[in-house]
Amino acid sequence: MKLLALAALVIPLGLGTLLPVPADNPVTPEKIALGRALFSDTRLSRDGTIACTSCHDPQRAFTKPEAVSPGVFGRRGRRNSPTVLNRAWGRVFFWDGRAATLEAQVLMPIVDPNEMDLPLDEASRRVGVPVDEMARALATFIRAQLSGNSRFDRYVRGERTLLTLEEQNGLRLFRGRGMCTVCHEEPNFTDEQLHNTGVAWSSGRRPAPGGHFLDEGGAPTTDVPGARGAFKTPTLRDVERTAPYMHDGSMATLDEVLDFYGRGGRANPFLDRDLQPLGLSDEDKRALVSFLKTLSGEAASDTR
Numbered sequence: 499m500k501l502l503a504l505a506a507l508v509i510p511l512g513l514g515t516l517l518p519v520p521a522d523n524p525v526t527p528e529k530i531a532l533g534r535a536l537f538s539d540t541r542l543s544r545d546g547t548i549a550c551t552s553c554h555d556p557q558r559a560f561t562k563p564e565a566v567s568p569g570v571f572g573r574r575g576r577r578n579s580p581t582v583l584n585r586a587w588g589r590v591f592f593w594d595g596r597a598a599t600l601e602a603q604v605l606m607p608i609v610d611p612n613e614m615d616l617p618l619d620e621a622s623r624r625v626g627v628p629v630d631e632m633a634r635a636l637a638t639f640i641r642a643q644l645s646g647n648s649r650f651d652r653y654v655r656g657e658r659t660l661l662t663l664e665e666q667n668g669l670r671l672f673r674g675r676g677m678c679t680v681c682h683e684e685p686n687f688t689d690e691q692l693h694n695t696g697v698a699w700s701s702g703r704r705p706a707p708g709g710h711f712l713d714e715g716g717a718p719t720t721d722v723p724g725a726r727g728a729f730k731t732p733t734l735r736d737v738e739r740t741a742p743y744m745h746d747g748s749m750a751t752l753d754e755v756l757d758f759y760g761r762g763g764r765a766n767p768f769l770d771r772d773l774q775p776l777g778l779s780d781e782d783k784r785a786l787v788s789f790l791k792t793l794s795g796e797a798a799s800d801t802r
């Protein structure tokens with residue numbers, strides 16, 4: 499039943515009829531169910547207060563309305579919880595791309611001292627599930643969290659009256675003058691690559707020179723010099739529900755995000771070449787924001 503529902507949602511997504519699934523971890527309803535249970539299990543944290551859902555709330559497209567969500571003992575890292583929707587199509591994980599697969603990614607929050615802070619053998623003992631089975635179940639659950647069939651998808655499939663003129667203008671700007679699709683590639687609105695947009699450059703608060711990166715992003719884990727201060731392009735699916743925005747949650751609203759792009763991002767020595775001042779009028783920005791809201795989709799039935 500669940501798998502059928504899933505397949506029905508994948509097709510309208512326009513992302514292909516098949517969910518990309520690793521050969522050695524096939525999707526089964528049992529694994530989704532175990533993964534769902536583990537995802538909200540506070541026993542996976544040292545003090546028994548934090549579950550994956552503490553930072554990835556299924557009611558909010560798997561995010562939280564705060565810049566940085568606290569882990570055990572109120573500890574905080576420095577990054578915003580990203581959505582886990584449509585990560586089945588992910589090619590790298592975390593803002594800095596440091597995990598290569600979902601199976602590798604899902605165990606990392608459990609041991610992270612700022613998140614759940616529990617050794618894996620202890621976590622496994624507490625829930626009575628071997629470590630590799632936890633990884634496979636959690637990864638499968640994440641893989642099954644989909645968003646599709648948004649007003650945008652239906653418009654693209656031919657329901658031409660579904661978007662207002664303002665939203666259509668926004669889509670035109672998004673694909674055209676705004677050059678947003680260079681990085682936010684359709685249909686999942688990400689190229690799965692790291693880019694420097696300048697969000698992490700300190701001199702946004704003070705004029706250059708003398709700025710530095712508040713967060714090096716991809717730099718410490720990749721050899722590409724241009725990756726300094728670079729972060730993974732996030733999907734824009736359900737973006738209306740995932741505020742605040744950016745890797746540090748520093749932008750509270752989509753209007754702020756559009757002001758930022760209108761200026762061409764934040765100048766710094768490693769700024770991506772595809773970011774330039776766009777000369778967006780207030781009307782253009784409003785159109786872009788209303789277009790972004792058409793990406794709110796139907797969620798897979800698997801959030802409950």
Ligand code: HEC
Pocket residue numbers: 537542548549550551552553554567568569570575577578579580581582585588590591592593594603604605607608612613614636640
């Ligand atoms: C204390 C808050 C917190 C908890 C608890 C937490 N996460 Fe996260 N999660 C985050 C943050 C913050 C990031 C981004 C971190 C980074 O990029 O360095 C993240 C990233 C992710 C990503 C990567 C998404 C992407 O697009 O790259 C996945 C998947 C994920 N978490 C799943 C989980 C799972 C599964 C659990 C439970 C085992 C969990 N998280 C627990 C805050 C949390």
Ligand code: HEC
Pocket residue numbers: 672676677678679680681682692693694695697698729730731732733734737740742743744745746752755759770772773786
């Ligand atoms: C050069 C690549 C690139 C271009 C061009 C680009 N983006 Fe982004 N976008 C990114 C990256 C990378 C991030 C994350 C940056 C960070 O957090 O440091 C991001 C973040 C965002 C976010 C925040 C999403 C979230 O969940 O936090 C929104 C909204 C967004 N972009 C919309 C747009 C729009 C609209 C345009 C066109 C005007 C655009 N982007 C152009 C790469 C790009």
